[in-house]
Amino acid sequence: MNRDRLVHYVFEYGIVVVLAVLVLVFSLSSPSFFTASTLTTILSQVSVIGIIAIGMACVMLLGSIDLSVGATAGLVSVTAALLMSMGFPVWSAVILTLIVGIVIGLFNALSLTLFRIPSLIGTLAVMTALRGLAYLLSNGIPIYDIDAGFKQLAQGSFLSIPIPGLLFLGIFVVVAIVLNRAKIGRQIYGVGGNEEASRLSGVPVTRIKYFVFALSGLLAAVGGLLLLARTNSGQPSAGSGYELDVITAVVLGGVAITGGKGRLWLVLVGVLIMGTLSTGMVMNNVNDYVQQVVKGLILVAAVAFSQIAARSQGGRTITR
Amino acid sequence: MNRDRLVHYVFEYGIVVVLAVLVLVFSLSSPSFFTASTLTTILSQVSVIGIIAIGMACVMLLGSIDLSVGATAGLVSVTAALLMSMGFPVWSAVILTLIVGIVIGLFNALSLTLFRIPSLIGTLAVMTALRGLAYLLSNGIPIYDIDAGFKQLAQGSFLSIPIPGLLFLGIFVVVAIVLNRAKIGRQIYGVGGNEEASRLSGVPVTRIKYFVFALSGLLAAVGGLLLLARTNSGQPSAGSGYELDVITAVVLGGVAITGGKGRLWLVLVGVLIMGTLSTGMVMNNVNDYVQQVVKGLILVAAVAFSQIAARSQGGRTITR
Amino acid sequence: MVILQVENLSKKYGNFLALENASFEVKEGSVHALCGENGAGKSTLIKMLSGAIVPTSGRFVIDGVESTGMTPREAMNHGIRAIYQEFSLVPFLTVAENIFYGREPTRAGFCDFGKMKDDARALCREMGVEIDPGARVETLGVAQQQIVEILKAVSSKARLLIMDEPTASLTVGETQVFYDIVRRLQAAGTAIIYISHRLEEVFSLCDEVSVLCDGRMTATRPVEDVTRRELISLMVGRDLVESYPESSTAPGAEVLRVSNLENDRLHDVSFALHAGEILGFGGLIGAGRTELAMALMGELKIDGGTVLLRGADYRPRSSRYALTRGIGLIPEDRKHQGVVMSLSVKRNVSLGILDKLSNAAGILSRAREDEYYDKYATELAIKTATPNNLVSTLSGGNQQKVVVAKVLARDCEVIIFDEPTRGIDVGAKHEIYGLMRELADQGKAIILISSDMPELLGMSDRIAVMSAGYLVADLGRGEADQATILELASTKLAMEEGMQ
């Protein structure tokens, strides 16, 4: 029985095995890989994608998707930089742009619930519009006169862990607790798993959608602020294509695209796999083109592994 | 009753109304818009996106998605250019690269059916890998030395309709017939609507998935060849981000993301809306940043309109 | 005391009147049955009471509060709880979480999982059911899910409990447990609206009965004032002779021989099936009857043993393979395995016979499609406004007829009916019985998997009993009765318990 349980865990958490193998391979091929400084660097590099992925995971648990996150991060980065360069104090710029993120999320939820636009298309449209707005606001030029203290957000560290990494882990813990322990967390799984049943059980489905999209917008805004702090300039193109990276991480973490199923801590593992791959390959001076090919293949392999593992456990599910 | 029917059609085909309004507005604001040359130009400009959208529509009718189409087009464009520059005759380069497209599609189907990787993540990974491959093959540099006759494919015209437009319409008609009149078309709708029930009814579900993904790969390859002919050089970056444009067009055309529902000719309308918007705004001197914002908003409005219309018809569906 | 008073409630879908001016009353502590054919409007009526849909017109008074339509939450606050015909559970959540879904007990703002589990366990004990409150619902079988659904509805003190075909997916054992639950609630003063196509339930459980016919309420009577025959004629609008059709021919040649079939869930299963006979399969839930059917269809792998079809080796790989060799299945879960909701009624029927409808190039003939559709729609009396309506707009029973039509159109020699009359009205039921017998008489071999004991006994020429994956008995018509089957059905279970 005990051996069975072990096998069960190995398979259920196949994605963890993938991460372990990657770390092992890179540690062997590059002596400086498995060091505290490399690992904390990876943590801080994945923090933006990771924070956004937490919001995306919640949205995908609902069975929706939020393609506007990258553009939200870009717009927030530009807006915050603009506000700071206009002399607004850091705290007010931060609060204002976090509100911008939330408002974008609420708009996405509105278009989903009131206008009944599928989130795939609604957030895609919002993404296009926000990206245009970021360029309009910045006139296409990076804004760099930002408060000197602000970049501590990205460059400071605490107990030798970089602040973005801490922020990421902190948000992760809070959201994980909410998802697993709080009423609204269980209801998110519920709405994603069976929306009609949730409605009939008296769960405030619409309110939950607003909450989740607002969370996603808020976390995208946090990501945008971190990007700003990291590069120390508000780039209108910041966060381009992040939506795809984020979705990759979330799906790698086993969240079902159809909603209702998945564990947040596996999303964390998914995020770390992406970060480990990038850093490990640059450290081995792998050509960028080859990097992309390898990344694609490893993603296929990782998901295939965990899918086959899941199947060997008997669960026959329709995959699309 | 007749009035009711009229209202019914207006609402069911709301997206057609949107296209008509756009054409009207642009015709009024710019005298050179509603002319044969502008309209045929729009047709030829949307042909690449349109052809790829036809394949994507079939994939989405199955309830899957194919994010690798843009990268496939890019890889095909580079490969065909490479082959021609190496002296292969045009026809052999074309046939070989069409086969490349089909093989990519079959691989996508394989990863979906055999490894049970959700298509969203499987094709995302393939997209990353193919894009890397396109850069590797071309070493990042566009390939120019292609057969002079080949560009006729994009630049020639017949009965004053440009060949890409004809190709687009031709493929559209064939696929529309297959979807509506042929056995396999019915089976595609069946599998998309309820895979399990279809399998139990004796529908060869796996074979159909291979067929549809191969079609999508093939049409992406056709798109890539057209891009090559249009731009007269094999660009490794060709087709970047096309997947999102194509999905926008398909969803605009009312294909349900959950599969099983949608009409191909409305996808054609969706494609035309996108093309009309781009061309119309450029002709009206709209700044690019503003264009993006407007495009995003019009997309939201268009989908909202047709969703509200559909709802007023009584069909209550869960939207995600 | 009257708890619920319904006045002229109507519901319109587009131009279609699903329910017209329904009026009736339900008294405290009474069980009020709603009867009617498939599509009569029973579910529509109760959904308006529970807030799932909004009435087009009319009103109802619950506990003195007048309403023209509520939200589900408001309905719950007024003590209305409902068990719907369609499952309304959340797959990824546990049994306990589902039971308390939407009103989870909290401590310091977080869900109190300990209390939830304890309460769920207590509820199970109180109701006399055995289910692990910590199990995720997606891992449960259909019957257990139905029980969870029932637990969910009775977990809070309801004034009015609505049950839409709660026993449709239960077998005899669970059904008895369920009857006890109903009687206990009734004794505690809960008013119950009970929808069922099993008329014996109406007579054993209910105090009053209202009959719906084509969206109109045609009668409300105390149950003791009406006979079974009257009730049926009220529902169907004509007299119906309720008897199982007799076999007119002797069984013919052996068509299918299964020997020592083995897989994960099946152990050493052997039986033979002849042309012209109906072989019934009895057993408790989880006995493996559906698995056997799926194995024969090639949907589950076979690890050992042989199957001979007309004397030739038969190794099914897929339903497609089975169907082309003449074995067809009417699956038990019509929503997920039977119909494609997003397709029209006609296209659902066509889906199984596309090969027949298309030419060599794979192009369909619409004329032939209409021909086939008309034939089977008439034969089965499928009730739909037009053949082009989505199948999702049909009542459950009519959806089941669509599935039957799909298999009939394939001309299979062996047809497996897995719970074919689940959720089907009495009229349609007898049509399907007649049809099965007719098919048998035409020389087809039929397997009938059923948890409806009278049906199993009435229809089968022989009855095989399964228990925990073993085929424990093969009884001739004379040998079978309810007690024998139930006893045989639990043999292997008893053995296994003995071993532990």
Add this chain to the structure above:
Amino acid sequence: SAGGTDAGQSDSPTDSSNLSMAFSGSELANPWVSTVKDGFEAACKDNNIRCTTLNAGSDVDKQVTDVQNAINGGQNAIIMNPVDGTALESVLTAGKEKGVASITVAQTADASTGSIYLDDAAYGEMIAENAVQWIKEELGGKGTVAILGEENIESSIARGDGIEETIKRELPDVKIVARQHANTPDLGLSVTQNLLLQYPDLNVIVAANDSGGIGAYQAFENSGLATDPQRGIFSGDKTDEAIKYMSIPDSIYRGTVDLQPYNAGYAAVEMALQQLKDGLPAEQERQQLEMTPFTQEEALATK
């Protein structure tokens, strides 16, 4: 092949106030291109020309479409920064037949009527020269170098090649440890961070554009190395942001190259205007883009 109407074609315009011009940028997210646009817009304003800006977003086909639409929409001249010149051949030829002037900036297109061109190899060489000089003076011609390229645009690849070849030629003792794609601050930052993990004593980053260099600077700064006398960052484009980092005393941001984007955009409009007045030239009119090295000393001096 370009039949149809000739809407919008004006016969030999003398008054520029009813003229309109479009600018099609390869990538407006790139500050250099964006500054060309500013020059273009200023020139249009000064000459009372109506103007439109279009962004190809690095997509060749989008640019072809944009230019085609602009020509059909009745623009008199198109100023472009091509993603790829060959792709524009047929649209520009069709434009020429309609009397539309087309001027390319930086990248070239054979079919354009005018060209303000950039020799990318020479540009890369000049970026590298800044680095070579500093390495010779301060590091004695030794050290480790990483190149941050823009490997997805043809011309920028030539620039990267120019950088690589110059360093190899002039500094045989220098070790080039990596050449990675990093053309945005974000990528420059993470790639440099990763490189520093593997090569903690990495001395010099030479970046094909300021955006990558700025990211690299953040990476060094995060590691507390922003004023390390043994390190240096060199790039090209002379953006204001780069100058800001160069003007920090003791900064390791040591050099860039001025490509005068504003002047280029302005000059392109003037060239187009002239061509519209005189009639389109038979041969492409060519003019080289000015290019001057810009060092830290100059940055500190102008501060």
